[in-house]
Amino acid sequence: MASSSSLKPIFSSPLTSSPSPHSPQKPSSLLSFLHSTTSTPISLKLSSNPPHSNSHPRSKSFAVTNVVLKTDTSPETTSAPSNYSQDLGPPLTKPTILVSEKLGEKGLEVLREFGHVECLYDLSPDQLCSKISLCDALIVRSGTKVTRQAATEFGCLVVNAPTANTVAAAEHGIALLAAMARNVAQADASIKAGKWQRNKYVGVSLVGKTLAVMGFGKVGSEVARRAKGLGMNVIAHDPYAPADRARALGVDLVSFDQAIGTADFISLHMPLTPATSKVFNDETFAKMKKGVRIVNVARGGVIDEDALVKALDSGIVAQAALDVFTKEPPPKDSRLVQHENVTVTPHLGASTKEAQACVAIEIAEAVVGALKGELSATAVNAPMVPPEVLSELSPYVELAEKLGRLAVQLVAGGSGIKSVKVVYKSARDPDDLDTRLLRAMITKGIIEPISSSFVNLVNADFTAKEKGLRISEERIVVDSSPELPIDSIQVQISNVESKFASGISDNGDISIEGKVKYGTPHLTSVGSFDVDVSLEGNLILCRQVDQPGMIGQVGNILGEHNVNVSFMSVGRTVLRKKAIMAIGVDEKPDKEALKKIGEISAIEEFVFLKL
């Protein structure tokens, strides 16, 4: 269940502070997940549909789920909330969690307390594909392949249980090391076959031998610690491990060639990545000390298995002990598996009762937390936003999304946006302000009104890149209260035409700026005009000649058409010349009302914007 990758950053939740009005992603688009080849064991939040406004109780709190949640239109699930946040009260229907491989009972109990749990093992990829579109989360082990990239693309949060089986894997590595050195498996098979071959199975000693640990992460360092206890001389290769951590265990970090060239035993503990794929191949086996012995409890793909068979046949590798294989299970007639100098186990590294109990609880708690919209300490595809930062930024999250939404609606045609600049004014040192969350929400605000994409913190950067949208950020340190993380956020869109010419600032960009006032997002400038309007409901922006009676005229028309005005603000550049009126309205004015506003002779242009 644990991840294969190293020192995973601790990650948190994407946010979906507004319901998406868009059409659902098609379940079929998720099919590729299950035909993938990466073996990262994950729990996925999968959905066929983004949250829907009608079924989504709008939350003022900052507790919207980080994962794509299913809201179906079938009678049973029509009212399913789009998040399970505690702030929104209990969910109207329980989330469905699909468990596709055996999970410890204690973990299942945690899941059952929260949701509807379906344990369906041995599903074919097609069966699993059709099933996941009906589920809110999927829990897998190493037997189910799901690509992390595909999950990210669809905004599905991936969490793992990275530590609960570390010791189990390390112990299995040591078990294989000793069993291989003393021919335990072969001797066992021989005696069971009625033989008594004491001379054939003379082994080699571990004490005083050099063990190279390849990958000095969680498992690798535990293997090193244990090997030291067996009297081995331990060296390690890991391009990313800190030397002092190795030194503390009495282990020297060396280069790849040094490690494989001097070791009597090599134990593999690196993740399978493009850089490590088949890193043990003809060329690298040729650099090893003749008679080397290899243990692999990491991933089969780090070894070129054909090359290993050749190295075993030629005697470069005296023995190998393998828990993992390129294809699992390996073919029955695999020359590698059948080789007399090879000891094999069926991916048992994590399989101790203790580890399985811990892993099950760890992953179940992570999934329940993610479904509740809580921060996920073990998310692998979303950036970390610590709780204290999250709570501080929460009012700005809403502001960021609304500014994105407003800015994109000012673009004529609404598309063709390539470059967006976000300027944050803050009294804080730039290093003291984490804006990834805000950037994600601005991205969401910009993309969702003009496409069918569903954007959250998991897929914001991916979606922006996919759409060719470059979002750059600038911080300006200003002299305001350092208590507040941000003074203002400005969103600028360059190289586009605007449907509201006054929204263009002096530098030719569409530009709007907002602030949080009394905990509520406000629009504070449009183009080069200052305004001050609370961003609730919808907005009408008008440019008019600055003269008496304008507010009354527009207000009367809206009143006649039963449109409630929530806020109104007028900003002008030059007295009695041009002014901008920003009017917050609860309802969308009908065509007739908008036509009448346009006919007021002093109104030069106006635009209706949905928030």
Ligand SMILES: NC(=O)C1=CN([C@@H]2O[C@H](COP(=O)(O)OP(=O)(O)OC[C@H]3O[C@@H](n4cnc5c(N)ncnc54)[C@H](O)[C@@H]3O)[C@@H](O)[C@H]2O)C=CC1
């Ligand atoms: N057989 C089994 O049942 C189990 C297998 N595993 C596997 O063991 C491996 C290690 O797991 P953990 O220690 O938890 O991961 P980890 O992420 O803590 O450690 C991996 C280490 O490999 C290093 N590394 C990355 N690229 C490298 C390279 N090119 N050369 C050398 N080192 C490199 C990283 O810097 C990191 O320190 C993973 O592949 C994992 O999937 C883990 C648990 C159980």
Ligand SMILES: O=C(O)C(=O)COP(=O)(O)O
């Ligand atoms: O955690 C890992 O990397 C593993 O390989 C464990 O896989 P499993 O949960 O035993 O299928």
